Amino acid sequence: MTIGAVFLSLCLIFALGASFSWGIKKVSAGRSLALASFFAVLMASVLLFWLILSDRFDIDYVWSYSSLDLPLLYKISVFWAGQQGSFLLWLFFHAAAGVLLVWRGRLASRGLAVFFFLQSLLAALVLFYSPFFVTEGYAPTDGAGMNPLLQDPWMAVHPPLVFLGYALLAVPYAASLGTLLSDEPDSREWLSFVRSWSLGAWALLGAGIFVGAFWAYKVLGWGGWWGWDPVENSSLVPWLAAGVLVHILRIARVRAANLALAHLAAIFAYALALYGTFLARSGLLGDFSVHSFSGTSIGLSLAVVDAFVLLAGLVLLVRYAGRFPRGEPYPAHGSREFWLLLGCLWLCFIAFIVFIGMSMPLITALWGDPAAVGTGFYFRTTAPLAVLLLFAMVPGVLFLYGIEKKAASWHLPALAAVLGGAAALLLGLRDVRELLLAAAAAAVLVASRLSWRRGALSPAAALAHQGTAMALFAMALSSAGAGSTLEFLPDEPQHVLGHEIVYRGMELAENRRQKEYVFSVDGEEKRALTKLSARGEEAAREPAIAHGPAGDIYIAPAPVAVGHEVVLRRGGFLLEGELGYRLERVEEEPDPDDTERRIFLVHIAVTDGETVELLEASLVASGMKASTEAVPVLGGQRRLRVVGISENRKEVMVQILPAIEEEARLPLTASVSEKPLLWLLWLGAAFAFGGTAFAAAKATRQET
Numbered sequence: 001m002t003i004g005a006v007f008l009s010l011c012l013i014f015a016l017g018a019s020f021s022w023g024i025k026k027v028s029a030g031r032s033l034a035l036a037s038f039f040a041v042l043m044a045s046v047l048l049f050w051l052i053l054s055d056r057f058d059i060d061y062v063w064s065y066s067s068l069d070l071p072l073l074y075k076i077s078v079f080w081a082g083q084q085g086s087f088l089l090w091l092f093f094h095a096a097a098g099v100l101l102v103w104r105g106r107l108a109s110r111g112l113a114v115f116f117f118l119q120s121l122l123a124a125l126v127l128f129y130s131p132f133f134v135t136e137g138y139a140p141t142d143g144a145g146m147n148p149l150l151q152d153p154w155m156a157v158h159p160p161l162v163f164l165g166y167a168l169l170a171v172p173y174a175a176s177l178g179t180l181l182s183d184e185p186d187s188r189e190w191l192s193f194v195r196s197w198s199l200g201a202w203a204l205l206g207a208g209i210f211v212g213a214f215w216a217y218k219v220l221g222w223g224g225w226w227g228w229d230p231v232e233n234s235s236l237v238p239w240l241a242a243g244v245l246v247h248i249l250r251i252a253r254v255r256a257a258n259l260a261l262a263h264l265a266a267i268f269a270y271a272l273a274l275y276g277t278f279l280a281r282s283g284l285l286g287d288f289s290v291h292s293f294s295g296t297s298i299g300l301s302l303a304v305v306d307a308f309v310l311l312a313g314l315v316l317l318v319r320y321a322g323r324f325p326r327g328e329p330y331p332a333h334g335s336r337e338f339w340l341l342l343g344c345l346w347l348c349f350i351a352f353i354v355f356i357g358m359s360m361p362l363i364t365a366l367w368g369d370p371a372a373v374g375t376g377f378y379f380r381t382t383a384p385l386a387v388l389l390l391f392a393m394v395p396g397v398l399f400l401y402g403i404e405k406k407a408a409s410w411h412l413p414a415l416a417a418v419l420g421g422a423a424a425l426l427l428g429l430r431d432v433r434e435l436l437l438a439a440a441a442a443a444v445l446v447a448s449r450l451s452w453r454r455g456a457l458s459p460a461a462a463l464a465h466q467g468t469a470m471a472l473f474a475m476a477l478s479s480a481g482a483g484s485t486l487e488f489l490p491d492e493p494q495h496v497l498g499h500e501i502v503y504r505g506m507e508l509a510e511n512r513r514q515k516e517y518v519f520s521v522d523g524e525e526k527r528a529l530t531k532l533s534a535r536g537e538e539a540a541r542e543p544a545i546a547h548g549p550a551g552d553i554y555i556a557p558a559p560v561a562v563g564h565e566v567v568l569r570r571g572g573f574l575l576e577g578e579l580g581y582r583l584e585r586v587e588e589e590p591d592p593d594d595t596e597r598r599i600f601l602v603h604i605a606v607t608d609g610e611t612v613e614l615l616e617a618s619l620v621a622s623g624m625k626a627s628t629e630a631v632p633v634l635g636g637q638r639r640l641r642v643v644g645i646s647e648n649r650k651e652v653m654v655q656i657l658p659a660i661e662e663e664a665r666l667p668l669t670a671s672v673s674e675k676p677l678l679w680l681l682w683l684g685a686a687f688a689f690g691g692t693a694f695a696a697a698k699a700t701r702q703e704t
Helices: 002-023 027-053 060-065 072-080 083-104 109-128 153-180 189-220 230-254 256-282 298-319 336-364 375-398 411-426 432-453 459-480 660-664 679-703
Strands: 483-488 494-496 499-508 514-521 524-532 538-542 544-548 551-557 564-569 574-576 579-590 597-607 612-622 625-628 631-633 638-645 651-658 668-676
Touching: 002 027, 002 083, 002 109, 027 060, 027 072, 027 083, 027 109, 060 083, 072 083, 072 153, 083 109, 083 153, 109 153, 109 298, 153 189, 153 230, 153 256, 153 298, 189 230, 189 256, 189 538, 189 679, 230 256, 230 336, 256 298, 256 336, 336 375, 375 432, 375 459, 411 432, 411 459, 432 459, 459 668, 459 679, 483 494, 499 551, 499 660, 499 668, 514 544, 514 551, 524 544, 524 551, 564 574, 564 579, 579 638, 579 651, 597 638, 597 651, 612 631, 612 638, 625 638, 651 660
Parallel strands: none
Antiparallel strands: 483 668, 494 499, 499 514, 514 524, 524 538, 544 551, 551 668, 564 651, 574 579, 579 597, 597 612, 612 625, 631 638, 638 651
């Protein structure tokens, strides 16, 4: 759409103008152009929302992800459901952060010049891969619709959180390069300013990852919260890098010799956010990820932008490295500085390993067929590093800055480590790495509380560290849960993992678009949901989860193959079981309100040897979508659904289904597993987010 392209073009032009103005220190012009760039992207965003909510299916992006029957919440989330819309969302957040930066006036002019140059790069990407392209050739009256897996409230908020985190990571990058380009590249003034932005980015990215993990656990039915999927990891690596950045900023404020590390962390945190987006959006992971977008030429553009951002930062850093303060990065091994730096080193190693793993399809494609690493690779390599990280966190929170100053003794954390390892052993853990992880997590939990009680750790930092420890303790326990696959017969109790589970049968919704498999777990009703497509096929499944203080009982039904398909030929007779079928004719009924919508009426004669019934089944085709309803046969003895019609209309493929009552009582195969103390993982993630968010809010107040 022309008006959308105009808004995006203006955003690009104004962002370039703002970058140039701030570069030559024309403050008034820079402010005006920054505001104008934000207003342009705001209008583009409002326009896209209006097109989506108005069902403008002549816009290719709207057609690809929306439909007439999509609920309002998911119509709103269509904005960021696809590549083009999610980049527009990223650009909007970036521009909004730019207005806030200009208004608060803390970022130096050259830092603002860098920030708005980054904004112009994002604007160019959105302009060239616009969500406003018009569908050529025809104007559909309905869209292809959103993937049923994404029609979940958690996935409605997951992408905005992640992209807002990415946008905020641009601030420390811009402040770093702005300082290097200034007359005082060795200045440390930017360190305190970017701390609030870095903490905010870290909190939001963590919240986005937590929400995505909970969605995977609740919806995908694979039995876990993390599958080490390359696209999952593409947001994990920037989050790890942001964690390094937050801690290095603090250390560099205490000891100037770490200034170069602060610059390096700021550069890599933003570059890794761009790289993760490149992997997820390029289509290179299409065969290795359930989340990957289809391949488009945007991948090459993202790779070029990412390479430029990374190299520009590294070249400037190397150029001015000789101007940075000299000295020891830490005063002694018995200091908080040393243990924080060691913890950051372990975080870097974890991020590097995950980076290599998620990039393996790209790496292997350079000399042959692309291949991905298995999930076992990540556990074998990151689990020992996670143990080392936790054991570094204990002295990191107990020691104070300086030489041999300690907030508390080692006795209680050491006792907590022993008790944590013993508890994990009693709960069924046998792997040494998992036992050490549980022991170290318990030690961090106690050490953080002790340090907070003695005033050596802020409440926000204590909460974040305790949340991390709780989450890692729960992760260590995850392998202790047993599981098995069973066949359930309706109303026959089964005793599984110390619980009584009864399958009560299947219930089909009135709109015929979802099924619910009803279970009773220790007398409490739990339901597993299966969403159906307009053609009656299984489109998405959600497990039944029974929550309890000891953990979760997780019931994931296997795909259910109900009915079978047969081909009816006009004039022929097909005997299927005790019923016979004959295709009489196929008629096409025009839709006066929609020329693209085709309604086919299929007339089929059905007999049981005594009675002949002439039924009419329909198939509605609109663009690339088709919908059909199952029609009851002979008082509901069977159901019949048309699934395909030949071009000459002499053959019809139909699906013969059992009666609803019969289907509801069919045996069901499901996997049943236990998740020990899994609530501790979600509580720990919430604590970690809360502590980081509180720290960000406190840093913001101190900054203002």
